[in-house]
Amino acid sequence: MLGVSLGSRLLRGVGGRHGQFGARGVSEGGAAMAAGESMAQRMVWVDLEMTGLDIEKDQIIEMACLITDSDLNILAESGLTKAVKESTITLQQAEYEFLSFVRQQTPPGLCPLAGNSVHADKKFLDKYMPQFMKHLHYRIIDVSTVKELCRRWYPEDYEFAPKKAASHRALDDISESIKELQFYRNNIFKKKTDEKKRKIIENGENEKTVS
Numbered sequence: 001m002l003g004v005s006l007g008s009r010l011l012r013g014v015g016g017r018h019g020q021f022g023a024r025g026v027s028e029g030g031a032a033m034a035a036g037e038s039m040a041q042r043m044v045w046v047d048l049e050m051t052g053l054d055i056e057k058d059q060i061i062e063m064a065c066l067i068t069d070s071d072l073n074i075l076a077e078s079g080l081t082k083a084v085k086e087s088t089i090t091l092q093q094a095e096y097e098f099l100s101f102v103r104q105q106t107p108p109g110l111c112p113l114a115g116n117s118v119h120a121d122k123k124f125l126d127k128y129m130p131q132f133m134k135h136l137h138y139r140i141i142d143v144s145t146v147k148e149l150c151r152r153w154y155p156e157d158y159e160f161a162p163k164k165a166a167s168h169r170a171l172d173d174i175s176e177s178i179k180e181l182q183f184y185r186n187n188i189f190k191k192k193t194d195e196k197k198r199k200i201i202e203n204g205e206n207e208k209t210v211s
Contacts, residue, residue, distance in 0.1 A: 039107055041069065041111075042067055042068065042070070046113055048060050060124055062170045065077065067106065072178055072182050103135060112141050119140065146184050
């Protein structure tokens with residue numbers, strides 16, 4: 001697994017689909033999509049597996065990163081998929097590799113960090129990968145926030161939301177988070193249609209019908 005040793009802070013097993021660290025394009029229409037949609041609308045999905053939640057003593061043991069467009073189509077991925085025993089690269093080298101990957105896919109300072117309960121990952125990234133974080137927008141997209149709102153406001157729809165498999169592998173967790181947000185987008189954030197009118201609440205009290 002991608003791990004951090006206490007002494008030398010070495011990472012191990014950072015890799016792509018074939019066990020080597022690198023980027024992999026996923027969407028065949030990625031180039032055409034980039035031309036049709038601003039790269040600033042992309043989302044940088046990150047998931048970390050840590051030994052715990054204390055940033056002073058716990059360690060990053062796995063990291064994966066996916067890039068999606070605003071419609072949640074996966075455009076590229078980089079991360080760990082093959083577990084190995086020997087430590088091979090430092091935490092600083094891993095940051096450089098991930099930063100190089102996101103720089104190829106996103107403009108500086110414009111694309112948000114996305115994930116599930118991603119605030120916890122952000123604490124570790126802020127501490128151990130600050131240059132990576134400087135490349136991203138300061139806002140985050142947290143699927144768990146959408147989940148909690150859906151559970152309170154649309155409990156009937158919430159019952160059909162995808163359930164996480166709890167594999168505790170970074171790349172699997174990201175993929176599940178994207179699928180979950182796709183569900184909320186398709187079932188909760190319903191688009192306005194010609195047949196329906198929607199009500200807009202202005203200032204929390206006045207209702208206005210928009211055709």
